Amino acid sequence: MYAFTFERPTSVADAAKLAAAGAKVLAGGQTLLASMKLRLSSPEQLADLGGINGLSSIKKEGNAVVIGAMARHADVGSNADVKAAIPALAALANGIGDRQVRAMGTLGGSVANNDPSACYPSALMALGATVHTTSRTIAADDYFQGMFTTALKDGELITGVSFPVPKRAAYMKFKQTASRFAMIGIFVAQTDSGVRVAVTGGGNGVFRHAGLEAALNASFTSEAVAAVKIDSSELSSDIHASAAYRANLISVMTQRAVAQALG
Numbered sequence: 050m051y052a053f054t055f056e057r058p059t060s061v062a063d064a065a066k067l068a069a070a071g072a073k074v075l076a077g078g079q080t081l082l083a084s085m086k087l088r089l090s091s092p093e094q095l096a097d098l099g100g101i102n103g104l105s106s107i108k109k110e111g112n113a114v115v116i117g118a119m120a121r122h123a124d125v126g127s128n129a130d131v132k133a134a135i136p137a138l139a140a141l142a143n144g145i146g147d148r149q150v151r152a153m154g155t156l157g158g159s160v161a162n163n164d165p166s167a168c169y170p171s172a173l174m175a176l177g178a179t180v181h182t183t184s185r186t187i188a189a190d191d192y193f194q195g196m197f198t199t200a201l202k203d204g205e206l207i208t209g210v211s212f213p214v215p216k217r218a219a220y221m222k223f224k225q226t227a228s229r230f231a232m233i234g235i236f237v238a239q240t241d242s243g244v245r246v247a248v249t250g251g252g253n254g255v256f257r258h259a260g261l262e263a264a265l266n267a268s269f270t271s272e273a274v275a276a277v278k279i280d281s282s283e284l285s286s287d288i289h290a291s292a293a294y295r296a297n298l299i300s301v302m303t304q305r306a307v308a309q310a311l312g
């Protein structure tokens with residue numbers, strides 16, 4: 050490791066000031082510390098968000114579950130309100146990485162990082178979530194902008210995410226076995242305004258699948274999904290899986306997600 054300064058602000062306002070002055074914020078360190086060790090990132094100042102009260106709260110507000118940026122995956126997965134209102138979201142959190150990653154990794158860190166194979170972005174997209182930051186709110190559809198790219202501006206911090214409660218939802222992940230990130234992950238949500246299907250692990254970043262959404266709006270069944278042809282031309286192809294394999298996984302995982310959502 051190389052020399053850097055370390056701050057531990059106790060309020061969001063102080064953290065935002067430090068970030069605006071160029072500090073890199075530290076959440077659970079699950080991505081950031083590894084990047085620093087590998088010299089992929091070399092911030093001169095870290096501002097640890099772990100000392101800010103209230104940033105890890107999880108509460109039901111009206112028809113939404115509102116989760117603070119510093120909520121750890123293990124806390125989301127075991128929270129009674131999340132389990133009751135959006136069990137698919139609790140299951141997603143409980144399926145992230147391993148116990149250490151779930152004990153330290155955070156919602157805000159995951160959403161800020163926007164790894165193209167991360168699980169949470171698919172939940173935000175499918176549920177039509179809203180990202181709350183230090184300066185505004187951003188709809189999930191506008192927030193994710195491709196590989197490791199988001200609508201966040203320099204120095205802007207995520208404070209939490211509101212997840213509207215769906216009628217039904219499920220998340221199905223085919224794991225990349227070494228990392229446990231999604232080779233393909235599918236989040237399906239049925240809401241009063243229709244069905245949304247979000248795919249992670251398939252390309253440059255999370256995306257919604259219009260063909261699957263149309264089929265499921267017509268008939269919320271696994272059979273309807275099986276009849277949709279998945280175009281592989283824009284999917285990733287790498288040492289883990291070809292684009293054709295990923296296309297097949299999108300169909301199979303969506304069928305399984307729908308079956309699970311139907312109970």
Ligand SMILES: Cc1cc2nc3c(=O)[nH]c(=O)nc-3n(C[C@H](O)[C@H](O)[C@H](O)COP(=O)(O)OP(=O)(O)OC[C@H]3O[C@@H](n4cnc5c(N)ncnc54)[C@H](O)[C@@H]3O)c2cc1C
Pocket residue numbers: 073074075076077078079080081082098118119144145146147150153154155156157158159161162166167168169205206207208228229230231
């Ligand atoms: C072995 C391993 C397996 C994993 N498996 C999975 C998996 O199966 N599925 C999955 O979805 N993820 C997986 N992850 C990622 C994990 O879920 C973490 O959430 C992710 O690494 C981010 O880590 P963190 O929350 O500790 O954030 P950090 O590493 O502390 O920060 C990550 C980035 O986000 C920025 N940041 C953090 N918080 C905020 C904020 N509030 N506002 C603005 N910017 C912020 C930081 O400055 C940094 O740039 C895995 C990680 C590891 C190491």
